Amino acid sequence: MHVRKVCVLGGTGFVGSHLVGQLIASGRDVTVLTRRIQRHRDLLVFPGVRLVEADVHDPKVLKQHFHGMDAVINLVGILNEKGHDGRGFRRAHVDLARSVLEACKATGVTRLLHMSALHADAGSGPSHYLRSKGEAENHLHTFGAPVAITSFRPSVIFGPGDSFINRFASLVRMTPGIFPLTCPGARFAPVYVGDVVEAFLNALEDRDSFGKRYDLCGPHVYTLKQIVQYTARVSGHRRLIVGLSDGISKLVAVLSEYVLPGKFFSLDNYHSLKVDSVCSNGPRCPTSLEAIVPGYLGNADRNARYQVLREQAGR
Numbered sequence: 394m395h396v397r398k399v400c401v402l403g404g405t406g407f408v409g410s411h412l413v414g415q416l417i418a419s420g421r422d423v424t425v426l427t428r429r430i431q432r433h434r435d436l437l438v439f440p441g442v443r444l445v446e447a448d449v450h451d452p453k454v455l456k457q458h459f460h461g462m463d464a465v466i467n468l469v470g471i472l473n474e475k476g477h478d479g480r481g482f483r484r485a486h487v488d489l490a491r492s493v494l495e496a497c498k499a500t501g502v503t504r505l506l507h508m509s510a511l512h513a514d515a516g517s518g519p520s521h522y523l524r525s526k527g528e529a530e531n532h533l534h535t536f537g538a539p540v541a542i543t544s545f546r547p548s549v550i551f552g553p554g555d556s557f558i559n560r561f562a563s564l565v566r567m568t569p570g571i572f573p574l575t576c577p578g579a580r581f582a583p584v585y586v587g588d589v590v591e592a593f594l595n596a597l598e599d600r601d602s603f604g605k606r607y608d609l610c611g612p613h614v615y616t617l618k619q620i621v622q623y624t625a626r627v628s629g630h631r632r633l634i635v636g637l638s639d640g641i642s643k644l645v646a647v648l649s650e651y652v653l654p655g656k657f658f659s660l661d662n663y664h665s666l667k668v669d670s671v672c673s674n675g676p677r678c679p680t681s682l683e684a685i686v687p688g689y690l691g692n693a694d695r696n697a698r699y700q701v702l703r704e705q706a707g708r
């Protein structure tokens with residue numbers, strides 16, 4: 394299988410911008426569908442990328458843009474929904490995955506890479522996020538033929554432009570002295586975005602990956618408290634990180650969900666953290682937090698993202 398023309402959904406996000414850069418560098422024609430082109434013009438720094446405004450939830454629109462593609466990559470995902478009943482998650486994860494698959498079939502696209510999440514599970518996932526990710530994956534891998542599908546199930550992903558390490562870095566910066574932390578004992582095996590991108594690129598034309606689902610974990614496991622302590626240290630802030638009990642963490646989630654503005658830590662996030670985001674077995678991606686984070690911490694603003702994209706594009 395030779396893949397030259399690729400259409401990417403969710404290509405404007407954190408993982409997407411890294412992946413698009415590498416797809417372009419590997420000589421492929423890349424079309425990125427976005428809901429709001431104006432917000433993502435910085436992606437045009439990659440020579441040859443086509444950035445197209447499109448309603449990805451409209452099956453007709455998908456078919457229109459999938460015509461002539463060799464492969465489609467779906468990276469769309471949300472961590473929070475506007476409502477509280479899971480409908481937003483189902484729309485972004487399950488309904489969209491179904492439409493993408495149908496559009497692939499209708500237009501003769503035979504290769505689909507799908508981004509899921511570690512421990513996505515339609516039946517026993519503890520949150521709408523993990524259940525809807527699992528349902529999407531199951532649908533694709535059950536009804537995929539004749540499209541060759543590969544799914545990726547990463548733990549939390551870090552790298553320049555991430556919203557995990559950078560978010561904690563800004564929260565730590567804004568909170569003098571003592572930093573109260575919800576769910577401090579939740580465990581993660583953070584995986585570097587460069588390793589995730591490599592997994593996608595390696596799979597694209599690899600027949601052995603057809604029909605497979607890959608868990609992606611970094612080399613080490615940390616508690617959330619260890620990650621935040623490390624983030625504070627690397628960003629030069631002396632803070633006492635105080636872990637909140639499970640009951641108080643849940644109360645914070647309820648307040649954030651229903652009372653406070655911005656849903657900074659939703660009940661669904663709280664439920665997702667009930668399952669450790671670590672791999673049980675299999676190979677690990679090689680790059681550690683310690684090798685990468687000191688190089689980018691603090692570079693979370695749009696200007697910095699543009700600089701990162703420029704470097705990737707060799708400009």
Ligand SMILES: NC(=O)c1ccc[n+]([C@@H]2O[C@H](COP(=O)([O-])OP(=O)(O)OC[C@H]3O[C@@H](n4cnc5c(N)ncnc54)[C@H](OP(=O)(O)O)[C@@H]3O)[C@@H](O)[C@H]2O)c1
Nearest residue numbers: 403405406407408409427428468469470485510548549550
């Ligand atoms: N980052 C992590 O730690 C992590 C860990 C495990 C799994 N994942 C999965 O990896 C994928 C990429 O993550 P990311 O961190 O790169 O996410 P991101 O930065 O939030 O980017 C996601 C992209 O999806 C599009 N999108 C968001 N909500 C949408 C909606 N309701 N309908 C249609 N499009 C929507 C957006 O594109 P436009 O605004 O241009 O339309 C956005 O750029 C997601 O599926 C996520 O669940 C991420």
